[in-house]
Amino acid sequence: MKLLTHIVKNEWKSLLRGKWVIGYGLIFLLLTDSLLRFGGGGAETLLSISNVMLLFIPLVGMIYGILYIYQSKEFVELLLTQPINRRVLYWGLYLGIATPLMSAFIIGAALPLAWHNILLLDGSSAALVLGLGGILTLIFVALGFVLGLFFYDDRIKGFGFTIVIWLFLAILYDGLILLMVFAFGNYPLDRFVIIVSMLNPIDLARILVMLEFDISALMGYTGAVFNRFFGSNLGILVSGGMLAIWLALPSWIGLRVFNKKDF
Amino acid sequence: MIEVEELKKSFGNLQVLKGMNLSIPSGQATGIVGPNGAGKTTLIKTLLGLVKPDSGTIRVMDTTLNGDWLYRKYIGYMPQVARYPENMKVHELLDFIKGLRDQEAVYEEELIDQFNLKPELNKPLRTLSGGNRQKVGATLAMMFNPEILFFDEPTAGLDPRSSHKFKQRVQSEKENGKTVIITSHIMSELEQLVDHVIFILDGKIRYYGSMQQLLDQSKEERLEAAIARMMESDDEVSA
Numbered sequence: 001m002k003l004l005t006h007i008v009k010n011e012w013k014s015l016l017r018g019k020w021v022i023g024y025g026l027i028f029l030l031l032t033d034s035l036l037r038f039g040g041g042g043a044e045t046l047l048s049i050s051n052v053m054l055l056f057i058p059l060v061g062m063i064y065g066i067l068y069i070y071q072s073k074e075f076v077e078l079l080l081t082q083p084i085n086r087r088v089l090y091w092g093l094y095l096g097i098a099t100p101l102m103s104a105f106i107i108g109a110a111l112p113l114a115w116h117n118i119l120l121l122d123g124s125s126a127a128l129v130l131g132l133g134g135i136l137t138l139i140f141v142a143l144g145f146v147l148g149l150f151f152y153d154d155r156i157k158g159f160g161f162t163i164v165i166w167l168f169l170a171i172l173y174d175g176l177i178l179l180m181v182f183a184f185g186n187y188p189l190d191r192f193v194i195i196v197s198m199l200n201p202i203d204l205a206r207i208l209v210m211l212e213f214d215i216s217a218l219m220g221y222t223g224a225v226f227n228r229f230f231g232s233n234l235g236i237l238v239s240g241g242m243l244a245i246w247l248a249l250p251s252w253i254g255l256r257v258f259n260k261k262d263f
Numbered sequence: 264m265i266e267v268e269e270l271k272k273s274f275g276n277l278q279v280l281k282g283m284n285l286s287i288p289s290g291q292a293t294g295i296v297g298p299n300g301a302g303k304t305t306l307i308k309t310l311l312g313l314v315k316p317d318s319g320t321i322r323v324m325d326t327t328l329n330g331d332w333l334y335r336k337y338i339g340y341m342p343q344v345a346r347y348p349e350n351m352k353v354h355e356l357l358d359f360i361k362g363l364r365d366q367e368a369v370y371e372e373e374l375i376d377q378f379n380l381k382p383e384l385n386k387p388l389r390t391l392s393g394g395n396r397q398k399v400g401a402t403l404a405m406m407f408n409p410e411i412l413f414f415d416e417p418t419a420g421l422d423p424r425s426s427h428k429f430k431q432r433v434q435s436e437k438e439n440g441k442t443v444i445i446t447s448h449i450m451s452e453l454e455q456l457v458d459h460v461i462f463i464l465d466g467k468i469r470y471y472g473s474m475q476q477l478l479d480q481s482k483e484e485r486l487e488a489a490i491a492r493m494m495e496s497d498d499e500v501s502a
Contacts, residue, residue, distance in 0.1 A: 003362075003363065006359075006362045006363065007363075010355075010359050010362075013351075013355070014348050014350050014351055017350040018349075018350050072348065073346075074342060074344050074345070074346040074347075075346065075347055075348055077313060077342065078340070078342060078347075078400075078403075079363070080311075080312070080313055081311045081312070081313065081335060081338065081340040081342075082335060082360065082363045082364055083332055083333055083334070083335040083336035083363075083364060083365075084332060084335075084363055085332050086332070260315070262274070262308075262313070262314040262315060263308070263313040263314065
């Protein structure tokens with residue numbers, strides 16, 4: 001435990017000095033503030049923020065995770081020759097880079113929400129959006145780690161897969177489902193759509209936002225089905241549970257790969 | 264004390280280590296030589312636990328390696344390429360590694376003095392020259408006074424003065440009874456630093472013994488010529 005915090009602390013220090021993370025937080029601060037100013041506050045603004053978040057956090061998280069692996073190859077190898085457990089090192093590095101990114105988003109977006117009084121008026125919705133952003137950050141940094149470890153010596157492939165996975169999950173996925181529903185519209189597809197949308201963490205987050213704001217029809221097809229099938233409360237519970245599984249899965253795969261890898 | 268039995272490792276279809284047997288007693292200075300791609304780095308990485316062998320056993324200081332990590336407290340390793348987090352300062356890096364190892368950095372001050380690193384301590388690592396980064400690497404490897412020292416191409420980026428200082432330091436570690444293992448392509452350097460040679464060719468140990476014996480056998484005066492002759496005779500056999 002002491003070792004873990006030692007490694008995490010060191011990563012924090014390095015990252016904060018890099019200023020990169022602070023810039024990332026500032027972008028969300030400016031964005032949220034301007035959205036609140038133009039949108040006049042309320043649910044619409046939170047929705048706009050969550051739309052931006054659903055699009056960009058996965059991309060930034062993955063790029064950030066994979067970039068870390070590529071940039072710190074030699075350093076990680078040096079650390080692996082020290083008398084420490086690989087498992088501790090893995091969690092130290094992962095938490096050390098994922099949590100600053102997560103905090104940058106949460107703090108950056110929460111500050112304007114606080115000074116525009118949204119946190120007081122619409123606290124639970126705001127907390128949901130911020131929390132989802134945080135969870136997505138953790139999931140996608142872990143995915144970036146996994147990709148980096150998997151394509152350890154082939155950066156082009158690593159970055160290529162990162163972009164493709166992002167395009168697929170963030171942009172194409174809902175469209176493909178819609179296309180399928182359109183093509184097989186004569187069959188009962190509800191159950192299928194629900195299962196498929198659970199396989200995509202971005203979709204899950206989107207569904208949670210929708211159920212919270214009760215605007216299913218506005219945010220894509222899968223959400224509408226989800227809402228009709230589960231109703232709000234059960235839907236939030238199920239998709240929340242699936243998101244928790246998603247939170248554990250990539251980081252666990254990353255740990256397995258890290259433990260077995262030849263460096 | 265390092266013992267290796269029937270060590271095998273493949274990367275995909277490429278068999279890199281084809282059954283190595285090796286015993287390096289404590290206090291011996293050993294040079295590992297061989298052409299590029301012969302398996303030198305893989306051997307060292309396997310001993311360090313960076314690479315996991317397909318089969319065979321390794322014992323380091325009476326610990327049989329099987330996912331263990333504590334044995335590495337006896338080891339100091341200086342990698343061939345020294346790249347560190349860019350924003351970290353030199354003294355922060357030293358402190359960080361000290362926090363990872365629950366050992367006293369007995370030689371920290373001494374090594375910093377020897378390598379003239381004092382003026383660099385407060386600089387971020389990215390601003391350091393390649394040679395200075397190598398010296399930081401050497402300091403990290405030796406400051407905990409470990410029993411076993413691994414150096415992978417240690418003097419490749421050092422200027423003559425630092426290289427001389429480094430060799431002096433390795434000499435004195437040797438005299439203190441440390442097990443020193445060096446890979447290098449510079450044979451004259453190995454002549455100065457080691458007394459035993461492991462010659463690896465194509466994933467196997469082609470020769471392991473004292474350097475003097477090798478020179479006597481091959482009737483050469485220099486290590487470089489003896490090794491070159493050994494490689495040539497191998498080519499003739501295979502041809």
